[in-house]
Amino acid sequence: MTTVPAEDPDLPPVQAAERALGTVGSERRPASSAESVTANRAWWDADADDYHTEHGEFLGVADFVWCPERLREADACLLGEVAGRDVLEVGCGSAPCARWLAGTGARVVGLDLSAGMLRHAAAANEATGIDVPLVRANAERLPFASGSFDVACSAFGAVPFVADLNGLFQEVARVLRPGGSWVFAVTHPMRWIFPDDPGPSGLRVTGSYFDRRPYVEVDARGRATYVEHHRTLGDFVRALTGAGLRLLDLVEPTWPEELTEQWGQWSPLRGALFPGTAIFRCRLS
Template sequence: MSSHVRHNRAFWDADADSYQAAHGEQLARSPLAWGAYRVPESELQVLGDVDGLRVLELGCGAAQWSVALAERGARVVGLDVSHAQLLHARRSAATLPLVHASGEQLPFADSSFDVVFCDHGALSFCDPDVSVSECARLLRPGGLLAFCCTHPMLYLTWDDARDQQTRKLHIDYSQLGQMALDEGTIDWVLPPGAWIKVLRANGFEVEDLVELCAGEDASTTYLDFAPPKWARRWPAEWIWKARRR
């Protein structure tokens, strides 16, 4: 296991209880929705109809998405590197298969899924060269990879000195990539060209890139994330949708 995965696993094991206390209820209330501002899947249609499909949620946390997709007929597996997060998942997903593993080393056979997805899950915390290659291996030809993660714009405009989100650029574009965040995790924040490169190198065609802004009345429990006023004007998150050739 790589050192960043070990680091992130320790973070999530320590943080799982307070994370679920802060966000679990909101996530369970709107389980089929993307990002901190919970933009409904019914509006975006990123995954579409999952009835009968084999779906892997990569970094499922308490598995709110997985439970809701299983109720819509998907054959879902929830996977997470954090044992503590999976204990929360087990409480809400009594019968769902849950797997304790890292997004960089997936214990499944080639072509065993139709859809691999996450909402701020493993693809934010893994080396994309490794995790995207693993996703490609697991997906059947024509299978869908969809993942929501933080938009680089958010990091570029974060003012560290004033500890707040701004409208100005504060770091160089070249500082994007692997980033050790003050919150305690090690994340990968790639610019669009780098995502396209790694997806294409692993046999994916990019089908869509959905940039998420907060709706007029949207609110969030992620209070240390982009404030609503900022997130209404600029995309704080994006969803990549790619198809295995």
């Protein structure tokens, strides 16, 4: 088990959330559902303000952007017609996607684990006058009756942060009505073989695609302060089919030639060579 010092000069500056939570390094090791929930709830609560300071302009307050490649639902129409339909956004953060959907005539509920992120969502609801209902809950145990929604979606929310992927997909399938859609975006699984770096160092393979151990940031006592889980493309497909969901399409957005900005590890350099995002479009059988 390898620990990477948080103060390593080759790493980005320590974030406020890392200081608040006492993060001293990172490991690749197993992490249970309980550990993942506890760590990620605390992380996103601590990071919510900084996250929106850095990314708020990109995300907007009522815009549905699927990924750093700036693929918008208004152009891609991956959810199909949503007007008059019941939609659940899983891992909504500050809920700009949910408010955009509400503006198209959908009946939307936004769900997130973090009170800090939902605080930003509530403030944006008030600022825009688009009052999307907000629910704080663990996505592995959705607090809704079976068959409550026509569509469920997630743009980089919840899916990478839960330990029980099968359980999450089974819960999504449970709350969908027959024929309902589940569309979600995650970091493309092949990105896990490269360092998390937007520059030339991020083009060098340093790990195995088949190493499924989660990335875990830890404090001085070894307690998790942030957890992100890695799955292969096959893992996602098996979990989906096991939950009774049928994969209709796998979208790998290309990097737009005119986009020169970076978002974390996403950059024009890397985007020109390999995909950064995978969007799974599924339907309940």
